Amino acid sequence: MSNLSGWCFRLAVLYALFGMVMGEAMAMSGDHGQMPVHAHINVLGWVSLALFGVFYKLWPAAAVGRLPLAQFVLFNIGIIVQAVSVSxxxxxxxxxxxxxxxxxxxxxxxxxxxxxxxxxxxxE
Ligand code: HEM
Structure with a gap:
């Protein structure tokens, strides 16, 4: 995938928006029952994915080939499967x-x- 770093950030901001809206919904309803899901979407989806994006930008050679693509795809599947299951x-x-x-x-x-x-x- 060309511009893997960009794709990390494109998805990271979506997780951030979703996680924040979820946090706001928890705060407004007073029901914090899904708090671990909110926390994991924010920390894995937003923070970790954005850090991957920084790394792939700083070391572009690391972003070339199937291994970094597999890393990116597996991480995103993992976030979504884990979030839905834990919820x-x-x-x-x-x-x-x-x-x-x-x-x-x-x-x-x-x-x-x-x-x-x-x-x-x-x-390097
Ligand atoms: C609009 C933004 C956000 C709102 C309204 C919000 C709201 C909340 C609420 C209501 C809780 C439950 C607190 C509790 O039950 O003790 C919570 C927990 C948590 N949030 Fe957020 N949050 C927001 C953004 C974020 C972001 C950006 C991150 C991480 C990058 C984050 C990470 C966490 C974590 C780790 C917890 C669990 C804290 C604990 O274990 O006590 N949140 N949040």
Whole structure:
């Protein structure tokens, strides 16, 4: 994907807007039951994705090829699968537990790929 850094920021701002609106809804309703979902969307979707975007801009060689693309795609699938699953669990349906685990595994694999890219390129 060309301009991977730009794509990180394009999606990060969408997660930020969604997460903030969700936070505002929690504050206004007084129902903080979905607070972990709000926190993860903001910290993973906004903060982490924006940091990936900064890294891929600072070390453009790291953004070339299928590995960084896989890192980006796995992370986004992980955020969405984890957020939806945890939201269902918090609504009282424990059956979504395995899906939350799968989403979390995607996030960890993606972060492991990112760690590899950092150690491979951040010395350049
Ligand atoms: C319009 C913006 C935002 C609003 C209205 C908002 C609102 C809230 C509310 C009502 C809670 C629940 C607090 C509680 O129950 O103790 C919360 C928790 C949290 N928010 Fe936000 N939030 C916003 C933006 C953000 C952003 C940008 C981030 C991260 C980058 C963030 C990260 C968190 C975290 C980590 C928690 C959990 C805190 C804890 O464990 O006590 N929020 N937020």
């Amino acid at each position: 269902i669990i918090l609504s009282g349906n424990e059956a979504a537990g395995p899906f939350a685990g799968i989403g979390s595994a995607f996030l960890i694999i993606s972060m492991a790929l990112f760690a590899y890219l950092v150690y491979r390129h951040a010395t």
